[in-house]
Amino acid sequence: MINFLSTWIGQIVISVIIVTIFEMILPNGNLKKYIKAILGIYIIYCIITPFVNKDKLFDLDKFNLEKYTTNNLTQSNINQESMDKRLEKLYIEELERNIDAKIKEYGYEIYKCKIDANLNSNKENPGIHNINLTVKKVDKNIEVDKVEISNTKSNQKEENKDEIIEEIKQQIAEYLEISKDIVNIKLK
Numbered sequence: 001m002i003n004f005l006s007t008w009i010g011q012i013v014i015s016v017i018i019v020t021i022f023e024m025i026l027p028n029g030n031l032k033k034y035i036k037a038i039l040g041i042y043i044i045y046c047i048i049t050p051f052v053n054k055d056k057l058f059d060l061d062k063f064n065l066e067k068y069t070t071n072n073l074t075q076s077n078i079n080q081e082s083m084d085k086r087l088e089k090l091y092i093e094e095l096e097r098n099i100d101a102k103i104k105e106y107g108y109e110i111y112k113c114k115i116d117a118n119l120n121s122n123k124e125n126p127g128i129h130n131i132n133l134t135v136k137k138v139d140k141n142i143e144v145d146k147v148e149i150s151n152t153k154s155n156q157k158e159e160n161k162d163e164i165i166e167e168i169k170q171q172i173a174e175y176l177e178i179s180k181d182i183v184n185i186k187l188k
Helices: 002-025 032-052 065-104 151-176
Strands: 108-118 127-137 183-187
Touching: 002 032, 065 108, 065 127, 065 151, 127 151, 151 183
Parallel strands: 127 183
Antiparallel strands: 108 127
C-alpha cells in the first residue's frame, strides 16, 4: 500500500513538472489556452488513473484483519480502565473544589478533605458514601472581643458554630444531592 502511494505521488509530481516546463516553453498566442486545457486534463488523468485500475489498488487477500482487531481490543480495554480511574480522580478533585467554594461562603476553609466514593456504575454500591471534612475559620481581620467571665457567652458561640456547621452540611448535601448524614464536618 505504501509502495503504491509513493509511486502514485511520484507520477503526479513528474506530470506537474512536465506541464510546468511545457507552459514555460509555449509562446503567447491563441493556442496557449487550448494547450493548457490539454495539460490540465493530463494532470487529472495522472491523478485518477490508480482509482480506475482499482483491482490492483485493493487486494483484499493481502490483508489480515485478525491482526488489527484482536490487538486493538485488548489495548482499548487497558486504555479504558486507566481513563476511568483518571476520570474518577478528576471528578473527586472537582467535588473537593466545589465543596471548598461552598465552605468559603461561610468564612471557613478546608483543612482536610476525604471523599469516599465509588463512581463506577458497574461496580457494587456506586455513589458517594462518605465526606469527611476538617475546616478552620478564616481569620482575615483579627478582632479582639471583650473578655467577660461568664459561661453563657461561650455557650452561645458554640451553639452558633453548630448551627453554621449544620447549615454547611445542608448546603453540601443539597448541592451534591446526597443525604446530610454522610457529610461529617469537624472544626479545627
